[in-house]
Amino acid sequence: MSNPNLAEARPIDIAAAVDAVIALATDLGRADFVHRLTVAAARVRRPATIICVVGEFKQGKSSLVNALLGQAICPVDDDIATSAITLLRYGAEPHIDVRRRVDDGIVVEQIELSALADWVSERGNPDNIKAVERVDISLPHPLLANGLAIVDTPGMGGLGAGHAAATLAFLPFADGLVFVTDASCELSAPEAEFLDRACELCPNVLFALTKTDLYPAWRQIAAIDAERLRAADNERPILPVSSMLYGTDVDPGDESLAGTSGVPALLEALDTAIIAPAKTLAALRAAAEATGILDQIEQQLRIELDVLVDPAGAAEIVARLADATAHLDVLRGPGARWSLLVADRVSDLSNNSGHQFRKAMRLVSRDMEDAIELLKSPEDWDQLARRLQTDVAGTVTTVFVGIESEAQAIREAVIDLIGEDSVDLSPMSARRERLDVMSIWTDKGVDPNAKHRGGEQLGSALVGLRGAQSGIIMFGMVGRFLPAGAAALMMSNPVTVGIGAVFAGMQLADAHKRKIAMRRQQARANVRQFLDDVQFAIGNEIGEVMRDVQRGVRDEFTERISELGRTYSDAARQAQQAAQQGGEAARDRIAVLKSTLERVAQARRTFPRLMPS
Amino acid sequence: MSANPVLAVVDRVRMVCSLAADIVIGTALAPQVDAVRARLDGALRIAIAGRVKAGKSTLLNALVGERLAPTNAGECTKVVTWYQYGTAYDVTAVGYDGRSTSIAFRRVDGALNFDIEGLRLEAIERLVVSWPSSALRDITLIDTPGLASLSAENSLRTTEFLALDDTHPSDADAVIYLMRHLHRRDAEFLGSFMDRSVAGASPVNAVAVLSRADEIGAGRLDAMASARRISERYETNDVVRTLCTAVAPVAGLIAETGLTLREDEAWALRRLAATPAPVLERMLRAADAFCDPGASELTVELRRQLLDRLGVFGVRFCVAEIRSHESATANDLSKALVAESGLDALRGLIADLFLPRAHILKARTALVSLRSIARDLESSDPARAYQLAAEIERCEASAPDFAELRLSHLVMSGIVAFNEGQRREFSVLTSPGTGVEERLGDDPAADQATLRASALAGVERWRTYGSAPMADIAMREACETMAHTYESLFVQLHEPRPAGI
């Protein structure tokens, strides 16, 4: 059987088809199926996709986010504005949560939209002194209703700096990126470098050239930038936009001006490059789930039908079903092999990740200590501080990427193990196709997008990461490395705050030996403090993620096994009833079953074939 | 200061030059020494540096008051270009091999268009434009290619020129650093430039300009107010304070066009202002809408030119100006544009901070050059090289001006942490170009006895600060220099004052 064809799978059709299966499951009283399918259908309509809006500061990122929404949400200012990461996503009611780091924990506070600037802007929260890790904004907005989550980021000062590295580290978790640069001048060297790296890490990078209303020469700038992209073998469309001409403060009468704003084209690009593929992927997953459920329903119906047609076989079928149910009970129990496997592998993973992380951090720390010994000038220190940030960010990403891909591996191992344990589990009579137990694990093998996602360098390890839980966690981490608009004041990271000042204005070569030694000492202490903080925070996060992984895998499999158990027991009950029926009632029942089976067949035809049979 | 009985600093440096000239006579280093000597008598060299497209060439034109340096939205200045005073119009290319070649040039819309086709760009160290402009009498302006330029080569040229590595002396005595917003890179760059000089890293010879200031407020009419607020914030920032003395917001394009506005342009602007309000409003919303063929009777070509010359903000500003003052002539508009541009504040900084210190700044860069010559000499003639180096050392140590410069450096770059009161006293005492009474913080009408008492009290006070147990070496040095400066004022007060002061 050929693989599903992406182009043929239309998310809208699939969502409707899933709805039909939901109706069927409702009629059959299978609330468990209804629940699972409802979630899957919702995901088709609103797949979680994360898009980050990044760029050097004051390029018009927040204005662009506002223009995309057609609503002035993010604070905009002539001076440095955004100081904390802002995540905008769908919610039925407007709602804002501020996540703050207080002592060792996170405090979540609800705020009003009018108070937003007190938390995310440089004015209300200079240098992010309020330690805002992230602000979550939920809005009932049609764009977000598509599943899009937009992230407005603090502008980066010098894209070569450490927080740029931290942002890059986050990219494997984002579905897309809008790179923002204004039309005042061509790409600077640091911007160009950042863009090149970002394109390697994230398959969907949109290039927005902003403020076209203000710069008469924007076409020339666009041409120069395009040439630069071509030269770097990184050709992509440049989307000229003017946020001013679109959205909040445009007078509604002047459609033609808003039309030249370029914002509609950007929205369309977002849709084709990011939202649509995400919907397709979700649709394929949903189709796989629905088909699996149809299999179960069909088997159950056929068993009853068989017994009605040939009541003599009832005893044998009921016995086999009882066997299978018993087997499932074992599988569901705490002593099941798969359950032990999950426990073992998660604890291994937990140990390994922790170990690997500590080891990597020790390396970073040692490397830093050596480098501090060699510090000659304040500039050296700056470089060192940046390297420190980059290294730490890289280490953290590696850990989470590792956890995500191992979690996936664990799921697959469980599926294989259950498959092994269930070879002769089929309750079916010889005349029928066997119910493939494996078909209840719909996800395995369904990653039709694999070749489209993930940068070449990262390979397949990252496939499936995007939109994953740890993606959101990474936001938090980046939030701590992305030290807000502080960049503008050169206090661009927690380390320089302490040490840049220590070395500022000092010519190490001239100064007194003792003093240098003292400052080095201070520098070392600051580095250690920073690494300790990171270690502590990340250590906690790893623990949390690990618990999530274990709980997630366990719940998922237990639920599926229960579903199957219910299918068997329903089938057994109905077979027994059927065996006692006769005459008129049996004929009626046969008619009902046949028409329901017809509904199943019809529903099945609406899905593309997903799995090799 | 010049009333100091000891030799003026320039003369001392000149003496070192003579010594150096004797030593290197007949060698390849001789022309270099001549150049150093000539430089002492020449204009103060101010480099205009900053990121690509920060508006350096445009600002240079504004300072000269003429469209000389070519400007463009794409990268344009490729070679370090000097604009210096000359009686005749002349452009010369100086190669890395030291050879000069005369360059043909044309003026396109006023801007110079150099014909360097025949020359290898990599071989040119700099272009020298001699121009009989009165604005260039006291200062030579040096245009540089952008830093963080995409073409790494151009950046390299700038860093090379500004001598960011220790081995080369800098060609500039002072620098105007342009930044669009204070950017990490900008700060790094400022810091590096400050690093080399006699006195070490120093904000004493740098001012920063928040450039293209009209764009900061997105071209709104209140844009310049926004830019002023932002530069004030930068100015009070501790880190910025260690790097430069002041931050001035300037819209170079507005200044340049203001100083060169033509009657026909003013006429076009008046026609524009007479456009019916709703149409005009729409035109001013965006550059593309402004050039919409049907929107105005002015030709699209003409409108493009206006945008080129004024930018969106400039056009908006002129229209508002004409509307509020009925009949605005080219002259009126010129004045209004220049006043709005913030150029005067920058000129003020140059006049107050650089020019009064010109001799010492030049002397300082001259010493760095001499030191590099001494180093070059080391391999061939170690004994004389040592002699020269020692003489340079002595010169530097004995001139009170250098001590004062070094003091300024120590305080302004934050190496020495004066408290707020001490800092205020320091800036009053060392502010260049002011009289003794002001420097002592006294009433201009105060009598000699009061002034002498103030000076003596100053000496006492700073000796005490300097001997505090917490004071480190740099602090002790700074306090000592403060005390010395009071002392020299005291000495001056004892001498009969020349008439007219």
Ligand SMILES: Nc1nc2c(ncn2[C@@H]2O[C@H](COP(=O)(O)OP(=O)(O)OP(=O)(O)O)[C@@H](O)[C@H]2O)c(=O)[nH]1
């Ligand atoms: N003319 C014009 N100005 C714009 C446009 N977009 C943004 N601006 C202006 O550019 C400035 C910066 O806009 P922001 O949206 O705050 O930029 P940002 O990138 O989010 O800035 P930070 O968060 O500080 O990094 C503001 O003065 C905006 O008014 C545009 O399309 N046209």
Ligand SMILES: Nc1nc2c(ncn2[C@@H]2O[C@H](COP(=O)(O)OP(=O)(O)O)[C@@H](O)[C@H]2O)c(=O)[nH]1
């Ligand atoms: N709006 C506006 N544009 C400016 C200003 N200064 C320079 N520009 C424009 O910015 C571009 C680059 O200027 P230029 O002086 O060549 O920059 P350089 O590379 O730093 O020398 C040109 O298109 C100028 O017209 C200004 O003050 N306001």
Ligand SMILES: [Mg+2]
């Ligand atoms: Mg912002």
Ligand SMILES: [Mg+2]
């Ligand atoms: Mg230029």
